[in-house]
Amino acid sequence: MRSVQLGNLKLDIPIIQGGMGIGVSLGNLAGHVMKEGGMGVISAAQPGYNNPDFARHPFESNIEALRNEIKKARDIAKGKGLLGVNIMVAGERYDEYAKAIAQLDIDAIISGAGLPLNLPELVEGSKALIAPIVSSGKAASLLCKRWISRYNRLPDFIVIEGPLAGGHLGFSWDQIRNHQLPDLKEILADVIEQMKAFGKKVPLFAAGGIYTGKDIAEVMDLGADGVQMGTRFIATHECDAHQNFKQVLLDAKEEDIDYVISPSGFPGRGIQNTFIKKLTAEGKIAVRRCVNCLKPCNPANTPYCITDALIEAVKGNVEEGLVFTGSNGYRLDKLVSVHELMNELIEDAKRWLK
Numbered sequence: 001m002r003s004v005q006l007g008n009l010k011l012d013i014p015i016i017q018g019g020m021g022i023g024v025s026l027g028n029l030a031g032h033v034m035k036e037g038g039m040g041v042i043s044a045a046q047p048g049y050n051n052p053d054f055a056r057h058p059f060e061s062n063i064e065a066l067r068n069e070i071k072k073a074r075d076i077a078k079g080k081g082l083l084g085v086n087i088m089v090a091g092e093r094y095d096e097y098a099k100a101i102a103q104l105d106i107d108a109i110i111s112g113a114g115l116p117l118n119l120p121e122l123v124e125g126s127k128a129l130i131a132p133i134v135s136s137g138k139a140a141s142l143l144c145k146r147w148i149s150r151y152n153r154l155p156d157f158i159v160i161e162g163p164l165a166g167g168h169l170g171f172s173w174d175q176i177r178n179h180q181l182p183d184l185k186e187i188l189a190d191v192i193e194q195m196k197a198f199g200k201k202v203p204l205f206a207a208g209g210i211y212t213g214k215d216i217a218e219v220m221d222l223g224a225d226g227v228q229m230g231t232r233f234i235a236t237h238e239c240d241a242h243q244n245f246k247q248v249l250l251d252a253k254e255e256d257i258d259y260v261i262s263p264s265g266f267p268g269r270g271i272q273n274t275f276i277k278k279l280t281a282e283g284k285i286a287v288r289r290c291v292n293c294l295k296p297c298n299p300a301n302t303p304y305c306i307t308d309a310l311i312e313a314v315k316g317n318v319e320e321g322l323v324f325t326g327s328n329g330y331r332l333d334k335l336v337s338v339h340e341l342m343n344e345l346i347e348d349a350k351r352w353l354k
Helices: 026-037 058-077 094-102 137-151 173-177 185-197 212-221 245-251 275-282 306-316 336-353
Strands: 002-005 010-011 015-017 039-043 082-088 108-112 129-134 158-161 204-207 227-228 257-260 268-271
Touching: 015 026, 026 039, 026 058, 026 082, 026 336, 039 058, 058 082, 058 094, 082 094, 094 108, 108 158, 129 137, 137 185, 158 185, 185 204, 185 212, 212 227, 212 336
Parallel strands: 015 039, 015 227, 039 082, 082 108, 108 129, 129 158, 158 204, 204 227
Antiparallel strands: 002 010, 257 268
């Protein structure tokens, strides 16, 4: 489990805790992951949902909340680890969020749910490392060519996400229906091959379905520099979600986890609860309010409000909300501390690494 150089920073433990919104990964979880030497990640997806002014001024509420959560994470970590913020390209006002977040006390911006083709210009003048999330070698190559031609730079690292991830997936519904989803290891090999053309080493982190230290060892032996993991960190005492949110995953069976539709246009994966069953039966759940969170979303015809659905879940109303999880969520059977989880993953990976 060697350290990884990311730009001018060093990540001691090559584990990135995935950004999980709304409110699942905030300062408490991120700070404790940092404290163990990993990269903690705060999700920029509506972290200000508890602000009384959120409905009227979501952007300002979210930036204020991020500032507070970043300070919390830094205070917990006491100088250890690295701190990232995850921003969705599909989010409304993406450019404004990226510019504002780059000026905060963070180490990296990780950006997915679309290709962040203009991210370098948005962080210009800041110290923030920048990393896209990709799901194919083609996407990695396209983005790198664009960044080189326009900005003369490559990503500081890349997260490669396979089809077993939770939340929004970088695959089409046609790929899912036609059973044409590639394996994470195939995607990793594809990205490694495509990146050879750029003549510079870019650290790669494999994500989606990584659950054990053995999983970490397998992708690292294939060329990954580390991993990104989300679902396993939900079942920790330090995760920022409500206890009910964690419990629904501890109680879940394999058949309870499946694909879900999202107003973002991307397929997702989550728990098949009362909310999802009602959505499937009725085709639409009326929108009560709109905070303009997603570019592709039109309140008049969207199937549901994803912001409201995620807020209900993270507050503990898990049957009335959307609970995102990776495909291995059903394997969670107990709550542990972040310290215990990181130690388990590191020791297990060491045993399997060649």
